[in-house]
Amino acid sequence: MAHQLLQGKRGIIFGALDERSIAWKTALAAVEAGAQIVLTNAPIALRMGKINELSALCNNAPVIPADATSMEDLEKLMTESVEKLGGKLDFVLHSIGMSPNVRKSIEYTNTNYDNFHKTLDISALSLHRVLQTAMKLDALNEWGSVVALSYIAAQRTFPGYNDMADAKALLESITRSFGYQYGFAKKVRVNTISQSPTVTTAGSGVSGFDAFLHYAEKMSPLGNASAEDCANYCVSLFSDYTRMVTMQNLFHDGGFSFTGVSHMVIEDINKMAGSEGNS
Ligand code: NAI
Numbered sequence: 001m002a003h004q005l006l007q008g009k010r011g012i013i014f015g016a017l018d019e020r021s022i023a024w025k026t027a028l029a030a031v032e033a034g035a036q037i038v039l040t041n042a043p044i045a046l047r048m049g050k051i052n053e054l055s056a057l058c059n060n061a062p063v064i065p066a067d068a069t070s071m072e073d074l075e076k077l078m079t080e081s082v083e084k085l086g087g088k089l090d091f092v093l094h095s096i097g098m099s100p101n102v103r104k105s106i107e108y109t110n111t112n113y114d115n116f117h118k119t120l121d122i123s124a125l126s127l128h129r130v131l132q133t134a135m136k137l138d139a140l141n142e143w144g145s146v147v148a149l150s151y152i153a154a155q156r157t158f159p160g161y162n163d164m165a166d167a168k169a170l171l172e173s174i175t176r177s178f179g180y181q182y183g184f185a186k187k188v189r190v191n192t193i194s195q196s197p198t199v200t201t202a203g204s205g206v207s208g209f210d211a212f213l214h215y216a217e218k219m220s221p222l223g224n225a226s227a228e229d230c231a232n233y234c235v236s237l238f239s240d241y242t243r244m245v246t247m248q249n250l251f252h253d254g255g256f257s258f259t260g261v262s263h264m265v266i267e268d269i270n271k272m273a274g275s276e277g278n279s
Contacts, residue, residue: 002029002033004033005033005034005238005239005240006034006035006090006091007033007035009034009035009036009238010037010085010089010090011036011037011038011090011238012039012077012078012081012089012093013027013038013093014040014066014068014092014094014095014130015041015093015096015097016049016051016054017045017048017050017201019053020200020201021200021201022095022195022198022200022227023093023095024054025227025230026093026095026234026235027054028057028058028231029231029232029234029235030091030093030234030235030238031057031058031059033235033239035090035091035238036059036061036085037058037085038062038064039051039055039058039061040063040064041066042065042068046065062085064076064077064080064084068096068122068126068130069121069126069129071129071133074130075137078133078139079139082137082139088139088140088141089134089141089144090140090143090145090238091146091147092140092144092145092146092147093147093234094126094127094146094147094148096122096123096148097122097123097149097164097167097202098122098123099115099123099162099163099164099167100115100118100119101115101116101119102206103205108159108162108163115163116163119163119166120170123164123168124168124174125170127146127148127175127178128174128178130146131146131178131182131190132178134146135181135182138186140186142186142187143187143188143189144186144189145190145238145242146190146191147234147237148171148175148191148192148193149192149195150168150193150194150195150249151164151168151197152256152257153165153168154171154172154194159208160207160208160212162206162207172192175191175192178190179191179246179247183246183247189242189243189245191237191246191247193237194252194257195253196220196226197209198227200227215265216253216256218264218265218268219256219259219265220253220254220255220256220259221254221255221259221262222254223254225253230252233250233252
C-alpha cells in the first residue's frame with residue numbers, strides 16, 4: 001500500500017497515451033497515493049490510445065479531451081475538471097511532447113519552420129497556456145504544484161533530439177518565468193523534471209534513441225530512472241513534502257547530469273581502441 005501522500009488532493013494528468021507513457025504511470029501512482037484525477041489528451045490521441053483502460057484503473061477517472069495548443073479546449077478542461085472533481089485543483093502533470101521535424105526525420109540544419117513552430121507550440125508554449133488558463137480561472141489551490149517533463153538536451157547537445165532540445169530549453173524557461181509570477185500571486189509551485197531516456201512512443205521516435213539509452217545507463221551511477229521511478233518523483237512533487245520547491249529543473253537521471261565520464265564508458269572505449277589496434 002502506497003503512502004497516502006495525495007489524500008484529498010485533486011489533479012489533472014496530461015499525456016497518457018499507452019501503458020508505456022510516463023503520464024500513465026504517474027496517473028496510477030497518484031491514484032494509489034490517494035488523489036482524485038482527471039485524465040486528458042489531444043482528441044486524436046484519445047481516439048487512438050487506451051485512455052479508457054487507464055480510467056478504469058484509476059477509479060473511473062473522468063476523461064476530458066483537450067488539445068494543449070487550444071485555449072478554448074484548456075478553459076473547458078479546467079472548468080469541467082473543477083466541477084467533476086468537486087473543488088479546485090492541487091496538481092497538474094504536463095507530460096506533452098511532439099516534434100513534426102523529428103517524426104519526419106527532417107534534420108536540424110535543414111529544418112521546416114512550420115514544423116518548428118508546431119514543436120514549440122505543442123511541447124513548450126502549451127505549458128504557458130495551461131498555467132495562464134489555470135491562473136485566469138483561479139483553478140489551482142494555494143500551494144498547488146505543476147510539473148512538466150524535460151530532458152537534458154535543454155542544457156547539452158544530443159544531435160538526434162533535433163528541435164525538441166530548443167522546446168525543452170523554452171519549457172524550462174517558462175517554468176522559471178511563470179513560476180515566479182504564480183508563486184507571488186497564489187503560492188503555486190512550477191517545476192520541471194529532467195528525466196532519463198525512457199522507452200515510450202515519444203522517446204523511441206528520436207533518432208539514435210537506443211544509443212542514448214545505453215550510453216545514459218552506462219554513465220549513470222544509479223542507472224537510468226524508469227518511468228515508474230519518475231511517477232513516484234512526480235507524486236512527491238505534488239505532495240506537501242516539497243512545498244517550498246519551485247522554478248527548478250530537477251534532474252531525475254540516476255546521476256547522469258553530473259557525471260563527466262564513468263569507468264564503464266572508459267572500459268568500452270579502451271576495448272574499442274584495443275580491438276582497433278589488433279585489427
Ligand atoms: P508519450 O508519447 O507516451 O507521451 C507524449 C504525449 O504528448 C502523448 O500522450 C501525446 O498524445 C501528447 N500530445 C502530443 N501532442 C499533444 C497536443 N497537441 N495536446 C495534448 N497532448 C499532446 O511519451 P513520454 O515519453 O511519456 O513523454 C512524456 C513527456 O516526457 C514529454 O514531454 C517528453 O518529451 C518527456 N520526456 C521523455 C523522455 C523519454 O525518453 N521518453 C525523456 C525525458 C523527457
